[in-house]
Amino acid sequence: MLDDGIKPSSIVRYLDQYVIGQDDAKKILSVAVYAHYRKIAKARAEQTELAKSNVLLIGPSGTGKTLLCETLSRVLKVPFVTADATSLAQTRYVSDEIEAILQRLLDKGGGDVERAQRGIVFIDEIDKLKARPGEPRAVSGESVQHALLKIMEGAPVKVGNAQFVDTTNILFICGGAFVGIEDIMAQTHGYGFIATSDDDDNQKILDRLNSRVKPTDLFEFGLIPEFTGRLPVIARFQELSRDMLVRIMTEPRNCIYNQFREIFRNEGVELTVERRVFQQISDLAIEYKTGARSLRGLFEELITPILYAVPDDPGVKKVEIDSLFTEPRYVRA
Ligand SMILES: Nc1ncnc2c1ncn2[C@@H]1O[C@H](COP(=O)(O)OP(=O)(O)OP(=O)(O)O)[C@@H](O)[C@H]1O
Ligand SMILES: [Mg+2]
Numbered sequence: 278m279l280d281d282g283i284k285p286s287s288i289v290r291y292l293d294q295y296v297i298g299q300d301d302a303k304k305i306l307s308v309a310v311y312a313h314y315r316k317i318a319k320a321r322a323e324q325t326e327l328a329k330s331n332v333l334l335i336g337p338s339g340t341g342k343t344l345l346c347e348t349l350s351r352v353l354k355v356p357f358v359t360a361d362a363t364s365l366a367q368t369r370y371v372s373d374e375i376e377a378i379l380q381r382l383l384d385k386g387g388g389d390v391e392r393a394q395r396g397i398v399f400i401d402e403i404d405k406l407k408a409r410p411g412e413p414r415a416v417s418g419e420s421v422q423h424a425l426l427k428i429m430e431g432a433p434v435k436v437g438n439a440q441f442v443d444t445t446n447i448l449f450i451c452g453g454a455f456v457g458i459e460d461i462m463a464q465t466h467g468y469g470f471i472a473t474s475d476d477d478d479n480q481k482i483l484d485r486l487n488s489r490v491k492p493t494d495l496f497e498f499g500l501i502p503e504f505t506g507r508l509p510v511i512a513r514f515q516e517l518s519r520d521m522l523v524r525i526m527t528e529p530r531n532c533i534y535n536q537f538r539e540i541f542r543n544e545g546v547e548l549t550v551e552r553r554v555f556q557q558i559s560d561l562a563i564e565y566k567t568g569a570r571s572l573r574g575l576f577e578e579l580i581t582p583i584l585y586a587v588p589d590d591p592g593v594k595k596v597e598i599d600s601l602f603t604e605p606r607y608v609r610a
Contacts, residue, residue, distance in 0.1 A: 284311065288303075291348070305332075306334075306349060309330055313330065331429050331449040331451070333508040337516050338567060339517075343401065346399045360378045361400070361402055362425075365400075375428060376435065379434050382447070390442060397447070432445075465491070465493065495508075525569050526559075541596065551597075553599065554599070558575045562575060579598070593607050
């Protein structure tokens with residue numbers, strides 16, 4: 278199931294080609310999936326039960342949670358689907374919705390039940406399922422948590438008319454922004470008083486311990502204890518810095534810059550965009566507070582007028598953009 282030679286470190290190296298930063302999350306997730314698929318193989322060989330470690334990803338919107346899971350499923354060559362917890366919470370027929378998710382997983386696996394049963398299901402916006410005091414249980418996020426924890430644990434789910442998908446070996450990854458979790462974490466005691474020296478390494482270890490989200494924090498946030506208990510592995514995603522946003526636009530193989538250079542190349546034109554432009558776009562994106570999500574829109578806004586003009590002028594061989602605030606330079610042969 279895991280290709281020979283696949284190790285947590287090789288998974289991380291693959292992820293690095295597509296996902297910028299988030300090094301901690303990459304490591305945690307790679308180790309988790311590696312262990313997961315090793316356990317499946319071992320459990321199958323020895324006919325033993327599998328103790329599953331589903332994963333919780335916590336981090337702001339647009340920082341790469343979905344992208345990381347998608348990329349992960351590609352390197353593992355397993356079927357992958359995403360679902361949205363909010364839509365689960367809005368339906369009266371949660372079990373139908375869950376069935377539909379597994380149906381999609383089955384479709385992704387080419388109708389092969391065996392393959393689907395080794396897939397990954399990513400459930401986003403899990404933080405929207407928090408229990409609100411006074412809400413009738415049947416319609417609350419809490420009842421969805423109960424429904425989910427049953428399938429996360431492992432259960433046969435009827436899909437279509439005659440087929441069953443067993444969720445025992447399916448890896449569930451839940452994601453959410455968990456706005457306000459920092460405040461909850463700050464209220465509970467941190468490890469601080471042990472630090473007597475101003476030793477740098479010491480401080481790093483303490484920072485690490487203190488930045489860990491504890492099950493009790495999630496409980497306080499509004500997830501039920503049984504649910505948090507099914508998510509023993511927690512990885513946090515960091516807010517993207519300006520430098521990371523620049524790298525997102527310019528480094529990955531399929532990054533925005535490369536995509537548009539290719540479009541211009543097909544017109545016989547060489548496009549060069551100065552680093553400063555990407556920094557200016559990143560500054561705007563940071564103001565929009567949507568992580569990397571607004572980068573494409575901003576870049577397209579800049580490029581569209583040029584793409585409009587270039588085909589009318591076959592003499593243009595080169596377009597150079599130095600700044601968001603100056604006109605692009607058209608170079609003719
Ligand atoms: N760390 C990253 N590296 C490369 N690209 C990124 C990164 N983070 C975000 N992106 C870009 O932004 C888009 C949105 O990211 P993604 O869907 O992964 O966000 P998310 O964390 O799942 O957000 P949400 O919580 O809103 O679902 C991606 O398709 C990708 O183009
Ligand atoms: Mg997402």
